[in-house]
Amino acid sequence: MKIPEYKPRDWKFHPPYVFKAYGSSVKRGPLKKLAPIRQTLSEITGPLFGDIKPDAGENDLTRNADTGKEAMGERIIVVGRVLDENERPVPHSLIEIWQANAAGRYRHAVDQHNAPLDPNFIGAGRCVTNEKGEYGFLTIKPGAYPWLNHPNAWRPAHIHLSLFGPSFVTRLVTQFFFPGDPLISLDPILNSIASPSGRRRLIASYAHDVTEPEFALAYRFDIVLRGRQSTPFEKSRR
Amino acid sequence: MKQTPSQTVGPFYAIALTRKPLNVLATDSTQGQRIRIEGRVLDGDGQPIPDAMVEVWQANAHGRYNHPDDKQEKPFDPSFTGWGRSGTDDKCFYSFETIKPGPVPGPGDTVQAPHINVVVFARGMLVHVFTRIYFSDERANESDPVLHSIKNKDRRSTLIAAGEERQGKTIYRLDIRLQGKDETVFFDM
Numbered sequence: 001m002k003i004p005e006y007k008p009r010d011w012k013f014h015p016p017y018v019f020k021a022y023g024s025s026v027k028r029g030p031l032k033k034l035a036p037i038r039q040t041l042s043e044i045t046g047p048l049f050g051d052i053k054p055d056a057g058e059n060d061l062t063r064n065a066d067t068g069k070e071a072m073g074e075r076i077i078v079v080g081r082v083l084d085e086n087e088r089p090v091p092h093s094l095i096e097i098w099q100a101n102a103a104g105r106y107r108h109a110v111d112q113h114n115a116p117l118d119p120n121f122i123g124a125g126r127c128v129t130n131e132k133g134e135y136g137f138l139t140i141k142p143g144a145y146p147w148l149n150h151p152n153a154w155r156p157a158h159i160h161l162s163l164f165g166p167s168f169v170t171r172l173v174t175q176f177f178f179p180g181d182p183l184i185s186l187d188p189i190l191n192s193i194a195s196p197s198g199r200r201r202l203i204a205s206y207a208h209d210v211t212e213p214e215f216a217l218a219y220r221f222d223i224v225l226r227g228r229q230s231t232p233f234e235k236s237r238r
Numbered sequence: 239m240k241q242t243p244s245q246t247v248g249p250f251y252a253i254a255l256t257r258k259p260l261n262v263l264a265t266d267s268t269q270g271q272r273i274r275i276e277g278r279v280l281d282g283d284g285q286p287i288p289d290a291m292v293e294v295w296q297a298n299a300h301g302r303y304n305h306p307d308d309k310q311e312k313p314f315d316p317s318f319t320g321w322g323r324s325g326t327d328d329k330c331f332y333s334f335e336t337i338k339p340g341p342v343p344g345p346g347d348t349v350q351a352p353h354i355n356v357v358v359f360a361r362g363m364l365v366h367v368f369t370r371i372y373f374s375d376e377r378a379n380e381s382d383p384v385l386h387s388i389k390n391k392d393r394r395s396t397l398i399a400a401g402e403e404r405q406g407k408t409i410y411r412l413d414i415r416l417q418g419k420d421e422t423v424f425f426d427m
Contacts (some may be wrong), residue, residue: 024362043303047321098254124254
């Protein structure tokens with residue numbers, strides 16, 4: 001059976017499994033060499049969520065706590081496109097996000113940082129990309145927060161994203177940061193990416209064209225998932 | 239264009255990703271043999287990880303994936319997506335209520351033994367890992383092209399879940415070991 005395979009993971013841009021400066025990777029990253037596998041139907045298929053219709057407002061984190069009140073903090077618009085390596089848009093693809101509130105606290109029992117919870121903010125949302133691969137969220141700018149990785153460790157403000165793409169192998173979990181944040185260069189999780197251009201890829205850009213007057217600043221974060229290997233036909237045309 | 243780099247799910251993914259249970263794949267109308275799959279994700283010290291997340295993707299009972307790129311002429315089961323997600327419970331177990339998948343084609347003319355495709359995420363994992371779950375009672379394991387491609391034969395067993403009957407239910411158990419002597423085989427796919 002002929003299988004239209006996906007390009008391999010680009011290990012020049014992804015972090016290693018173990019990065020000593022990020023303490024919890026040391027015992028949790030595999031140490032043996034990954035086993036090569038030929039892609040089969042098991043790898044090139046995957047869950048499609050195109051028929052999921054997120055409830056109206058699931059991508060509005062300022063109001064999706066359903067308390068009837070707006071979350072506290074600096075309102076921001078987050079937009080972007082999901083593309084593949086071949087510059088094709090990835091349409092109808094589920095994006096889930098999660099983040100700390102404006103004070104730098106997650107609504108999670110494990111987070112005991114002494115900062116206020118906001119009863120009007122869950123910190124989770126989702127949406128599905130449109131025909132052009134575009135997505136958008138309205139949320140609150142997350143705060144920085146301390147963690148125990150090393151003395152005086154602070155995570156720069158960031159938003160986590162989870163994406164599927166069209167196959168099992170296109171799965172991606174990542175996070176983006178905000179431009180100009182002085183904590184970015186100190187963050188071992190971002191610094192696990194060896195390539196400086198790879199690290200820059202995770203910093204959103206300010207999007208004045210999307211910023212809404214007298215309402216909210218906007219940031220743009222585009223995402224590139226693995227694409228198909230070009231077919232012999234496409235190769236011969238070059 | 240270059241791939242966007244991966245990052246860890248961190249310790250707080252549950253507020254978004256496992257807020258609702260997503261680990262029941264089989265409904266009353268799903269075709270096939272009901273099974274439960276369970277296990278733990280263990281770190282390099284053999285300690286169970288409380289903030290790991292496991293996702294599965296599998297074919298239906300006839301060996302067909304619910305995806306447009308699966309063009310096999312096998313029955314389609316509209317009541318089975320084949321996808322599930324599990325965090326870990328208070329004893330650090332992940333679990334899925336699903337059906338035993340059918341065999342699917344492998345490279346060339348080969349047939350793959352029934353298996354479930356697995357992704358593991360955790361705080362501390364900068365990049366997710368891909369692995370598989372096979373079933374101890376499947377004779378087709380002996381001719382499975384992917385198991386065969388694992389050069390170190392002793393490591394193949396890290397992918398094979400042991401079956402048992404418990405209160406009339408078929409349960410398969412597989413622990414996923416991120417490091418150590420019995421490190422699970424993870425695939426570069």
